[in-house]
Amino acid sequence: MNPRFRIDADGLGRVTFRDPARRQNVLTREVVEVLAGVVEEAEEAARGGSLRSLILESAQPGSFIAGADVNAIAAIEDRQAATEASRAGQALFGRIAALPVPTIAAIRGICLGGGTELALACDYRVADDDDRTRIGLPEVLLGILPGWGGTTRLPGLVGLSAALDLMLSGRPARVSKARRIGLVDRVLPRQQFEERCLALARGLARGKSPRRKRRRALAGRLLDGTPPGRVLVLRAARRQVLKRTGGRYPAPLKILEVVRRGRGRSLAERLELEARAVGELAVSPECKNLLFVFQLREAARKGPWAVGGRAAEVDRLAVIGAGPMGGGIAQVAAYREIPVRMKDIRHEAVAGGLAFARSLFDGAVRRRSLRPREAARRMGMITGGVDYAGVGCADVVVEA
Incomplete structure (x- = not known):
């Protein structure tokens, strides 16, 4: 079963993702359904006192979670269906965020899209020091936006400027940058990663809270932490987006709109703005075309015959x-x-x-x-x- 859930005698729970049929872990519909059942088990165990801390990890080499199932997103043709899919993911990750025990995302390898949003729902994020580990939100490159709580949780964690940089560029961050901006709390040696994660989880179970270092420059605090500063950041980001895209791609502008309109609102209101934006973008022609290009590129990596089917006629x-x-x-x-x-x-x-x-x-x-x-x-x-x-x-x- 993927993911697998177990609790040891000390009350340390581990949710382990591993899909032997894929090169990387992906949040397919089946995986999400199993994860929902796992979260329900964790909720019951926490209420009963047998679960005291929880690690979400991967046993897949080089992959934490590479994101949601792109094929499932591409198959959505109805705006309301896309909105409901976003709400369902938000609700599941919200249950993880609400667990009454400390939660740790143990990140090794690729952590993108829904994988990053899952990590954002945890109390702590630790990553290994492998140079191949990457953390990011590349949804904008597919014509959509982070729809499982990413636009809501990320700015509060790393600040507005850093959050917009990650979401608008779609570029994944190396571990060094992720640590610097506060996206991860600790970077652990890969040779001792599992051992150190377990030690951290056991310490949290005993009530020991690790110190979090948040060293931000004064200019950054003024820009991200004051209303006038945030206005300047959003205006500058919009100018950059329009300069780069000419206004032809709705996804980056929609990210800015969701973040701007969400300021000062409740968590539920911000999540609803995000879900409705997903509904608009997921059925847009820009999103469908970018998803199609992504699927072709992925198929081409598997070899010249992987695409299958008959080649389309080209008249112009x-x-x-x-x-x-x-x-x-x-x-x-x-x-x-x-x-x-x-x-x-x-x-x-x-x-x-x-x-x-x-x-x-x-x-x-x-x-x-x-x-x-x-x-x-x-x-x-x-x-x-x-x-x-x-x-x-x-x-x-x-x-x-």
Whole structure:
């Protein structure tokens, strides 16, 4: 059973995740259902006095929890269903946060998305000093936001600036950074990790509270800890998002909105803002397209035949970037009689790409693989410009 729950004679409980069928632990629907049962057992044991502290850990090499099941997210087509899925995850992690015994997330390896949100629901987070261990919230890269309490709990733990950096970039943090910003409370040697975690849990069971170091610079305290400072942080973050995305991606802007509107509200109200935002984003075309790209990339890692199915027909192609590479890609497509639109920010680059494609067709004529009239006809299938006209109707867009 994944996860597995056990309690020793000293009242130390351990929830251990391990999925032998996967390379990394993932919070699939089945795993979440088992975890809900485990939490119920832990609640009963805590009330009965047999559970005095709890460790959430992984026996999967190189993986704490890599996040939620992306395929399950991609399958959601209904806004209300997405909102309810977020509420269910929030409720489960809320029960973990409300356990009347100390809880520790023992992080070794990859800890992303729902795995990080699970860790945030614990009282303490410890990580090993392995350079491969990473902790982050990459949901924004999939067109959504942390929907199981992440937008609510993270700012209160690490401060607004650090929380926005993690959520808006989607970049996972190394352990050194996680420790510096307060995302983890302790970094333990990997050779002694399990032993030290058990010692910490037993100390907590005896009522011993470890000291937490929160050394933050004065400027950071002023920005994150005062209303005017928080306004400045949110405004600066919004400017950066708009500069980077042009406002075309709703997820980072929605993260800022949820965090801004949640200030001063109750935990329940903040979680509801988060859940409703998940409902909006999960069914958006941006999210669906980013999830599809992620699935293709993951399938490609498994080998050229892993994607399966029949290749889609491509009737129109767009190429972003019109240098020699863009011109070469355009010529290959036009040679196969696929209309191509090249786009660049400079007219000179577009002209250069068209000239390069024409030179390739001229070479085909010299080699007598094409007649001059046929080469001219296929060259006519390539157009270019500095705007996005014609790009939106393409079946495939290639960045050159």
